[in-house]
Amino acid sequence: MIELVSAAQCIACDKCIEVCPTNVFDRGEDGLPVVSRQSDCQTCFQCEANCPADALFVAPHTHPLPAESYAHDEEHLRRTGLLGSYRREIGWGHGRTPGAARAVGPALSPAGPPLIS
Template identity: 50%
Template sequence: MIELVIAERCTACNACIEICPTNVFERSKAGPPTIARQEDCQTCFMCELYCREDAIYVAPDCENSTPVDEKIILASGLVGEFRRNHGWHEREGDPRYPNEHWRMESVFLRARDLAIVEAENKESIA
């Protein structure tokens, strides 16, 4: 479940808001997005995957919120681990994951757009 948005790292690009399939985040006028609907998080890790600044931590427990200490999580190396393990890590000097063939952004965005259109069509029929 989504647990942290690390303000010091967040650039407020709002990629997490755009990609979240369950609308967990709330856009902020200034600063990072807020976790507004944590209970709606389905623990898909998409927000963590799309966060280029490694400013998001999603705990693996999809049923319950896991209280976390930001300093401990940062020190653990868990922040950004999902991106690294999926080959999306783009930090300079990290040769462990040089390719980005796993990068499926266009596929995910197309699927989201199709789901939106399908939902709108269902609403218009009802």
């Protein structure tokens, strides 16, 4: 679920509010997105993929994590490279090669083509 909105990194572009398919965000009074409906989050990572500032972190758990969790430790997420890692992997962002162009996976059967998704 969405667990972190970094106030330090957010550029208040409203993109996450716009793209979330289950509408979990609202715009806060200071312009930053607020997670108003976390229980509606479907853990699809789309907000992270679409955040141009790498300001969001979605934990893989489909239930909320406690306050002391790693998912709320911004410094830890930055240090370990987890913040912004999905965007990096799919090659979204300035100067990156789209991951789709590099997506040559293994073939699941000897005669089959490589998986590319």
